Amino acid sequence: MYLTSSELEYAAFIIFGAIAVASAIIMVTQKDVYYSAIALAPLGFSVAGIIAVLAPQTYGIYSAFHILLYIGAAVVFLGVSLVMFRGIFIKERKVNWAIPVATLSFIIIVISLILPLSEISYGTVRSVSLEELGNIILLNYWFPIFILIVGLVTTLVEALALARRD
């Protein structure tokens, strides 16, 4: 018995979704801060996988960006930086109303997002070319790119200042 491509995409969505939810729960319940930070990597991978499954020809390119930039840079930096806090355990605040508030916010968000979006008929997305994406970013969005570069340079200066320690 073979699965169709549609069934395979549904199966991949369910598997990635389960990994995302499980790693998010580990992140908010794990006592050790280091392992809590490491759980961000499977969350990022599964989010990238879900985005790729949504429209592989269109959003697949962003999934690669997500894995390279977010997991390859941000999560690895976070993991390496937090090695020094390994063994420090988190004290729970024990807020009794945290679960009801989280459940209520889930219900409100789902209702407020699903109702308007369910009335829209599915549009068609087209294939993305890297050349066209680069042209759009550099020609139409040059100012946000400039701000992003300034931000990254600022963090570099900040990291140097922190490393000097005096």
Add this chain to the structure above:
Amino acid sequence: MELGLPGVVLSSLLVAIGIYGLLNSRNIIRVLLSSEIILNSSILFIFSASDIVGLTYTPIVFSIFAIGMALVEIIVAVAAIILYFRAKGNLEVE
């Protein structure tokens, strides 16, 4: 593939988990990680909604900027956490 609506539901679930993490901890690192869960869920929502509406380049461009700024935010936050730990000797916030 009509996976946009399940993607929106999943992103809402991730937001709820992130809110639970924000409310239930006094640890500064867990607060940062909970906000990262919410960031990931918002990116997932952008793509799920764009899949429904039919936007091609807009979610990619916006999410690239969001991920770049998240990278900057993580580096600044980790630097602040290290300084906080040096000053206070613990990672708890009141």
